[in-house]
Amino acid sequence: MRILHTADLHLGRQFVGLALDEDHAAVLDQIIDVVGTQSVDVLVIAGDVFDRAAPSETAVRQFNRFLQRVTRETAAAVVMIAGNHDSGDRIGSMAVMPDISRALIRGPVEADERPLLVKDEHGLVAFSALPFSYEHAARACFGNTALETPEHVLSAQVAAARRNVPEGARWVITAHAFVAGGTSGETERPLAKVGGIETVSHEIFDGAAYVALGHLHRPQSVGLPHIRYSGSPLAFGFDEAGAQKSMVLVDLRADRADTTLIPFTPVRGVRVLKGRHAELLLADSSTDIVKAVLTDEAPVIDAMKRLREVFPNACALVYERDERQLKRAGTFTRPVAAAEPIDVVGGFLQLVRDEPMSDREREIVIARLQDLGQKEDAA
Template identity: 60%
Template structure:
């Protein structure tokens, strides 16, 4: 059985005010091309299809057009779930008129939801779709008031799904979760309430031959080679600027063993972080990539963003290196003798701006300290 695993499309998302609609169009074409080229039996989208519960109409049309092409241009089945960014009801409504022999679309959390069962030369493969759900929804669905954290939600879903497996079937689980050991980035939204434990144990998926995960945007495995995040197809923050985004082709053999192949995405615009003086950046080759510029100039520059956009029209964020530096202040407090005020001030200034006091500044501080001494003695 050949599976194409994707997740976290986040259709409708912007990056610092820049629309990613054209970038997403290219990515969806590449997913379709990979389906055709690999002759995958099924496409998995493991949640966060849209970036928000009420996505723009253009994003909905874009995804509907993509699904229509998958249906008409390939023979692949489709299995997808709602993620924490999606409206579960919106995703669930897509299943109303679908061919249940070829599609598994799970939006709201449902009890005893049957798996999609596909056959290959080795027998049946059961695909269980476990949509993201918060604790309150799971307590209601499973009539279990003790469900208090994401681990409890997923454990209840797995137990429910396991009971519906056909005898002898290999088992693929599709979930949207933060599995312990995974490496997160800066663009994922937390899955638990403030102060709650949002991670779930890899052991939760015991018995599954492959676990297709969504939520974390960096491609990675956790707890075993068969538990995998495909990652997002695009970089959604400058913290992901240097990551190679990809989709995963999974070959599931007759014994349930998996072999994977990574297919890299080629977005039309890279997300890049450029660092240097304004003059140095303006000398670089023009590009339509999405740019964050970190200027190393020691003094403020005149209208730097306008000048940068003459070379990089999609520059959308600018900062100065001196402002981004978070100084690590280390001051030892001596209880043996009072600290010299002049030395404390000199050390503080050097820590904050990475330069010592000048002679003129030293003289000013000395005068100010002398004035303070005079006022204290007069009091």
């Protein structure tokens, strides 16, 4: 069985004030092209379809046209979930498709999570779609007030899905989460309250043949090779300048999942250019989205205006000397994200004994941190 794994479209998003509608249209076209040319059986979209819970009409129409084309132009089934940027109800309303045998779309969390069953030459494949859910909604859904962390919520979802997987079926899970060990960037929104533990263990997915993840914008595997993030199809911050974005083509065989990264070709690249202002003006003109780091010691008159004559989509400009001064003063150009407590403990253990935290140690630390959180809530 052939699966195409994508995620984190963030339709409607802007890049420092620049609209990305045409950029998104191009990557949606490329997804449909791959679904057709690679004979994909199931298209997976692992959350954050839209950039906000109340997306613009333009973004909604763009995605509706995309789903219509998938249905009309290909034979692929669609598995899709809501991410933390989405409205679960809005994504759930898209579950009404012309052929329900070809779709599994989950917006709100469900206590009785039933899979989409697809058959190939090796037998049944069960697709479980586990949408992102905050703790309060999961408590109401599962009737369990002890769900206090993203790991608790996802564990409850996986357990509910596992009960409905037929005996002997290969199991594919789609989820939107921060799995421990993953590499994040500047543009992901935290999944837990301030000071809370947002990461989950890859061991939650025990028994799955492939796990299609969303949330982290960099393509990567976490924990095990078959647990993967496809990453976002576009770069949304300058920390991803020059990064190769891709979708994951998964060949699910009888005993393993083979993956191939298929690169996206963006309409506009994202670049950071460094040099003297006069030197940058001599570069070839480009529509790429650009941040300029000027090495000039003196301020340049109309620096951005003149730069945009060569790079019309330049949207950020800083002086290297200013950044040096900020570093010497011990400050940064943006707030530094607070480290997760579990990561602080893990880093300390790595430092003092030169080996990572074991799974058992991780369980003990998480339990103690949860005890502390409950005592703080009760105080």
